[in-house]
Amino acid sequence: xxxxxxxxxxxxxxxxxxxxxxxxGIVTVFDILHFFPSRYGDVYSIxxxxxxxxxxxxxxxxxxxxxxxxxxxxxxxxxxxxxxEDDTGKAKIRWFHQPxxxxxxxxxTLVKLEGEGKRSKNGSLVFIxxxxxxxxxxxxxxxxxxFEDSSDQFxxxxxxxxxxxxxxxxxxxxxxxxxxxxxxxLADPIPQDVxxxxxxxxxxxxLIYIHSPRRKEDAxxxxxxxxFQEVFFIQLQKQKDRKTRxxxxxxxxxxxxxxxxxxxGRFPFSLTEAQKKATDEIISDISKNIxxxxxxxxxxxxxxxxxxxVASFATVxxxxxxxxxxxxxxxxxxxxxxxxxQQFENFIKYFSHLNIKIGLISSSGCRKFPxxxxxxxxxxxxxxxxxxxxxxxxxxxxxxTHSLIQKTVKFKNLALxxxxxxxxxxxxxxxxxxxxxxxxPHLLSMTATPIPRTLALTVxxxxxxxxxxxxxEGRKSVIMEIVSPSKREETFSKIKExxxxxxxxxxxxPRIYAPDPDQEKALNVVSVExxxxxxxxxxxxxxSIEALHGKLTPKEKxxxxxRFQDGKTDVLVSTSVIEVxxxxxxxxxxxxxxxxxxxxxxxxxxxxxxLRSTHQAYCYILSDTENEKSIKRLQALKKAKNGFELAxxxxxxxxxxxxxxxxxxxxxxxxxxxxKNLKMVEAARNEARKFIEKDGSLNNYPxxxxxxxxxxxxxxxx
Numbered sequence: 170x171x172x173x174x175x176x177x178x179x180x181x182x183x184x185x186x187x188x189x190x191x192x193x194g195i196v197t198v199f200d201i202l203h204f205f206p207s208r209y210g211d212v213y214s215i216x217x218x219x220x221x222x223x224x225x226x227x228x229x230x231x232x233x234x235x236x237x238x239x240x241x242x243x244x245x246x247x248x249x250x251x252x253x254e255d256d257t258g259k260a261k262i263r264w265f266h267q268p269x270x271x272x273x274x275x276x277x278t279l280v281k282l283e284g285e286g287k288r289s290k291n292g293s294l295v296f297i298x299x300x301x302x303x304x305x306x307x308x309x310x311x312x313x314x315x316f317e318d319s320s321d322q323f324x325x326x327x328x329x330x331x332x333x334x335x336x337x338x339x340x341x342x343x344x345x346x347x348x349x350x351x352x353x354x355l356a357d358p359i360p361q362d363v364x365x366x367x368x369x370x371x372x373x374x375x376l377i378y379i380h381s382p383r384r385k386e387d388a389x390x391x392x393x394x395x396x397f398q399e400v401f402f403i404q405l406q407k408q409k410d411r412k413t414r415x416x417x418x419x420x421x422x423x424x425x426x427x428x429x430x431x432x433x434g435r436f437p438f439s440l441t442e443a444q445k446k447a448t449d450e451i452i453s454d455i456s457k458n459i460x461x462x463x464x465x466x467x468x469x470x471x472x473x474x475x476x477x478x479v480a481s482f483a484t485v486x487x488x489x490x491x492x493x494x495x496x497x498x499x500x501x502x503x504x505x506x507x508x509x510x511q512q513f514e515n516f517i518k519y520f521s522h523l524n525i526k527i528g529l530i531s532s533s534g535c536r537k538f539p540x541x542x543x544x545x546x547x548x549x550x551x552x553x554x555x556x557x558x559x560x561x562x563x564x565x566x567x568x569x570t571h572s573l574i575q576k577t578v579k580f581k582n583l584a585l586x587x588x589x590x591x592x593x594x595x596x597x598x599x600x601x602x603x604x605x606x607x608x609x610p611h612l613l614s615m616t617a618t619p620i621p622r623t624l625a626l627t628v629x630x631x632x633x634x635x636x637x638x639x640x641x642e643g644r645k646s647v648i649m650e651i652v653s654p655s656k657r658e659e660t661f662s663k664i665k666e667x668x669x670x671x672x673x674x675x676x677x678x679p680r681i682y683a684p685d686p687d688q689e690k691a692l693n694v695v696s697v698e699x700x701x702x703x704x705x706x707x708x709x710x711x712x713s714i715e716a717l718h719g720k721l722t723p724k725e726k727x728x729x730x731x732r733f734q735d736g737k738t739d740v741l742v743s744t745s746v747i748e749v750x751x752x753x754x755x756x757x758x759x760x761x762x763x764x765x766x767x768x769x770x771x772x773x774x775x776x777x778x779x780l781r782s783t784h785q786a787y788c789y790i791l792s793d794t795e796n797e798k799s800i801k802r803l804q805a806l807k808k809a810k811n812g813f814e815l816a817x818x819x820x821x822x823x824x825x826x827x828x829x830x831x832x833x834x835x836x837x838x839x840x841x842x843x844x845k846n847l848k849m850v851e852a853a854r855n856e857a858r859k860f861i862e863k864d865g866s867l868n869n870y871p872x873x874x875x876x877x878x879x880x881x882x883x884x885x886x887x
Contacts, residue, residue, distance in 0.1 A: 172199035172355050180342060185333030192331045198351050201343060205379055205395065205839065206326035209388060219257035223288035230307040231255035233278050238268045253282055253296075260286065260294035267298065278303050283325065300337060302344055324382045343380050352376040358876040359398055363856055369394040396843035400627055400850055402880050403840060404857035405873070407630030411462060412865050414631070417609040419460040420497055420584040421490070424452070424483040432482045435522065436475065443639035444472050450635050451480045451613060455585065461611035464629050467637030468812045469617045469777020470644065474512065476637070477501070477587050478519040480613055484585040485525055485565040496525070497584035498559075500610070501568040504590050506531045506723050507730050511752055512589070513538075513568045517547065520566070528555050530569035530578070533723040537564065588614045617777065619770050619812030621820040623844040626854055638811065640780075647776055647786040649807045651764075654793045660760075661708040667758055667787065668712055668739050674758035676700055676742045677775055679766035681718045695762040695791075701742045712739035719746055745771060747778055754782040758789075765794040769802055769819045773812050820845060 170179065175197055177187060195201045216227040231253040238249050249264040249271040262282070264270045274280060284299025328336040346352070357364075357372040364371065370378060370390060378391035429452075433440065440448070447465060454461035467473045481499045489495055501516075503509045513529040517538050520527060529536040529547070535555040540548035558564045562581035567573065614632060625634055652660045664674055680696045697716050704714050715738045717729045726746075732738045734753050741747070741756075745767070759779045761772060772790070779786035790803055802819070809815035843849050860870065867874040 170198055170349070170351055170354060172197065172202075174198045176201060176342075179346075183333075186338070187333075189331040189334030193329065193334065198346060199355065201339070202346060202352055202355065202376055202380075204328065204339065204343075205392075206388075207329050208327050209382070209385075210325035210327050217257040218253070218255050218260050218294060221260070221286040221288075221294055224285060226285045227283075229253060229255065229260070229282040230304070231280065231282070233262075233274050233280055233301070234276065236271045236274065236276060238271045241265070253280065258294075260296060262296050262299060262301070264298055270301070274301060274303065279306070280304060300341075302341065305348075324385065324388055326380060326382075340380075347377060347380065356872050358872050359394075359401065360870065360873070363401075364394075367397065367852060369397060392839065393849075395839050396846075397849055397853055399840035400843045400853040401857055402877060403627055404630050404854045405860065405867075405877055406880070408854075408857045408861040409865065409867075409877075411631040412861050414462060414609060415459050417460060419458055419609050419611060420455075420484075420487075420582070421458050422452075422455040422484055422487045422497065422584060422611070424486050428486055429479070429483065432486075432519075433479060435519075438475075438641060440475065441472065441637070441639040441641060443467075443637045444476055447476050447635045447637055448479050450633075451476070452483055454633075455480065455483065455611045460609040461613065462632045463613055463635055464625065464632040465613060465615045465635050465637065466620060466625070466813075467615075467617060468619070468640065469774060470780040471617075471637040471640055473589075473615045473617065473637060474515055477589075477613065477615060478516060480585060481516070481566055481587070482520070484611075487584070489582045495562055495582070496565045497582045498562065498564070498580050499566045499585045499587065500573055500580065500583055501566065501587045502573045502589065503568070503570060505746070506533060506570055507726065507746075508589065509568055509570050510727065510730075513547070515752075516566060516568065521545070525566065526558065526564045528559060528564040528567045528569075530555060530567060530572045531723075532570065532572055533727070582608075583610045584608075586610045586612050588612070590616055590618070617774060617812070619773055619816035621813075621816045621844065623820070623847050623850045626850050627840065627844060630854060630857075636813070638813070643783040644780060645783065645785050647780060647788045649776075649788045649790065651790045651792065651803050651807060657791065658708075660789050660791070661704075663787075664758055664760070664789070665709060665712075668709065671755070672758060672784070673733065673736070673738070673753065673756040674740045674760065675747060675756060675775075675778055676704065676740060676760040677745060677747065677762065678742065679744075679763040681720055681744060694766055697742050697744060700762060704740060704742065709740060713737065714740040714742060717741055717743040717746060719744060745775065747775070752781050753778075754784075756781070757784045758787045760789045760791060762791050764790040764792040764803060765796070765799045769806055769815055770812070772806055773809075773815055776806075 176182065176190060176195065179198070182190070190196070190201075193204065195204055214225075214227055216225070216229060218229060218231065221227050221229070232255075234252045234254060236249070236251045238247075240247055246265055247268045248266070249268045251262045251271070251274070253260050253262055281302050281304050282296065282299050284296040286294050286296055288294055326336075326340055328339040330336050330339075352373050355372055355376075359369070359372070363369075369375075375391040375394045378387040379395065382388035382391070451461070451463060451465075454463060465473055465476060481501070484499050485496045487497050489497060501512060503512055509529060509531050513527065513536065516527050521539075527538045527547075530552070535550055535552050536547045537550045537555060537558070538547040540546050542548070555564065556577060556579070559567055560579045560581060567578075567580075572578070612632075614629075620628075650660070668674060678697045678700050679694045682698050683696045697718050701714060701716050715729055715732065717726060717733075721729065729738070729741070733741045733756075736755060757779050759775060761767065761775055764772060767775070776788045779788065790806065792799070792803060794800065794803075805815065805818045809818065843853075860867065860873070864870065867877065
């Protein structure tokens with residue numbers, strides 16, 4: 170049978186089963202064979218009937234006799250009964266509510282039974298609703314003789330379920346296909362020499378190992394093979410994208426060293442060694458005609474914006490090739506309007522002494538610096554006018570949100586694209602911005618989200634990595650405290666004393682509104698709405714307190730943030746909307762309510778909001794959790810020296826899928842498993858790179874090319 174044969178052509182499926190399979194993404198033979206167990210249940214020891222103990226979960230092999238269909242004596246429940254026998258004895262089988270079983274197993278059939286045996290006082294053995302599968306032979310020996318080694322084990326695969334499709338049903342169908350040797354019709358996409366190099370099983374063997382493992386080692390080696398395969402294909406696509414990008418022409422940006430020193434010399438601080446190294450790598454990259462693709466990682470407050478401004482200066486101080494006038498242009502994309510406004514103000518500070526026009530574009534309006542009437546300030550302008558100036562090259566730096574990737578935004582000489590908090594944008598959005606011009610611009614992606622090295626190498630396989638692993642001189646470590654419910658009032662008393670000194674505070678909550686008490690399974694967590702009332706009426710009544718969250722209009726959010734930045738609001742009660750980029754130097758306190766509801770990476774980001782100055786900062790983690798695992802995570806947040814250390818801890822404890830969310834990265838469960846294995850990720854990356862360097866189109870590897878094309882159509886990388 171062909172791999173692309175629809176399942177409904179092989180099996181009789183009712184309406185619910187078809188819908189259930191469809192929901193699980195299972196349509197063809199290929200799909201179901203690649204639908205892997207999420208875990209393995211109890212180990213079922215293979216036993217003789219005579220050796221089965223009471224309430225022992227076992228696997229038996231024997232012949233079925235005396236099959237009957239009827240109803241129970243008292244409750245009249247439909248049931249099927251049978252006898253299973255081997256060389257050592259007999260046992261009774263009862264299937265309640267499953268009379269159809271009798272039609273599936275005929276008299277005298279050799280079967281494998283998996284279930285829990287129950288012994289009565291007189292020693293008779295019965296199995297209630299066991300799994301029974303017809304087999305052609307027993308594991309060892311021939312005919313009716315049983316296996317020699319009764320210590321063999323059977324791992325019980327458990328599959329994700331959907332309405333109409335149970336784990337048992339999926340397992341039964343997969344076993345049928347394997348018995349029909351359907352797995353042997355699949356071409357192995359991984360070349361044999363690669364499998365041999367890393368001691369990985371062939372596709373056919375791996376499918377048997379993963380769906381019918383006799384030992385834990387079988388399941389592990391199969392998962393290792395498929396994990397390698399997943400990462401290998403991601404890397405193939407990433408390396409292919411990189412090669413395609415590097416073959417396009419780009420701008421050669423070679424700023425004068427004297428001008429660069431003068432620009433950096435105006436900063437009110439000295440660059441750290443890590444910032445200098447990052448700047449050198451970026452300037453080296455953009456001086457070539459090959460488009461730069463670099464990811465700049467650094468903790469909140471480590472100075473990524475300063476590095477981005479240096480790269481921007483190098484770009485806008487360079488004339489287009491063949492001209493001694495005009496500027497190359499920079500596009501700077503950020504995920505939120507709050508951050509767009511903030512970066513616009515930052516860039517005005519960096520470039521105000523130069524004859525450079527800077528634009529801001531977002532859904533709520535446009536601005537330009539400098540204003541004609543007041544050269545020290547910016548001014549509101551129409552979108553049409555701003556777009557005209559961008560198109561003719563008058564605006565050298567354009568900062569904005571998703572508005573930057575609209576088709577109406579056209580540049581004259583776009584030479585550098587900077588994307589802040591890059592993981593918040595998908596690949597398609599990133600590509601839309603990079604395709605704004607015929608000549609491919611250089612790309613600088615930045616993130617303060619701590620990413621484990623394996624995830625960075627996988628998801629950002631097409632980018633070079635640069636780390637800023639130093640904080641600016643004079644920054645003090647945040648003082649952290651995990652606060653139990655009994656210490657709540659005492660904590661807000663401490664906060665009150667800090668506010669009296671003129672400092673400001675953030676209070677972050679997991680949700681906006683109070684949960685409906687009548688709603689089933691409503692999460693009992695603190696909301697912005699409740700916290701606002703508690704602070705105003707009880708904890709901090711003498712201070713100015715305001716709310717900020719995603720349900721406010723862009724104008725309301727902007728106004729609330731402006732009042733906080735100007736010091737008119739003492740306490741800002743917010744959701745995690747303040748997680749990215751908000752910069753208020755006077756805010757030295759952050760309270761995170763319901764901390765167990767936030768990921769470690771997210772809390773690390775939130776903590777960074779109060780690391781924007783040389784003042785002592787405080788972070789209070791409020792949680793009433795008694796879960797030991799949650800408490801360990803919160804303790805790790807307190808102990809970790811930096812975000813990278815924290816990310817590695819969370820990867821080891823929970824896996825990247827829980828740390829970042831599988832949907833966010835578009836990486837499968839199997840690939841997520843591989844992210845705990847740096848050697849595997851590096852091996853897959855190196856192999857993929859070799860293939861693309863040797864044959865970028867993969868024409869000499871038709872099965873690789875075919876599988877890659879299929880995966881690109883089905884998977885959104887990022």
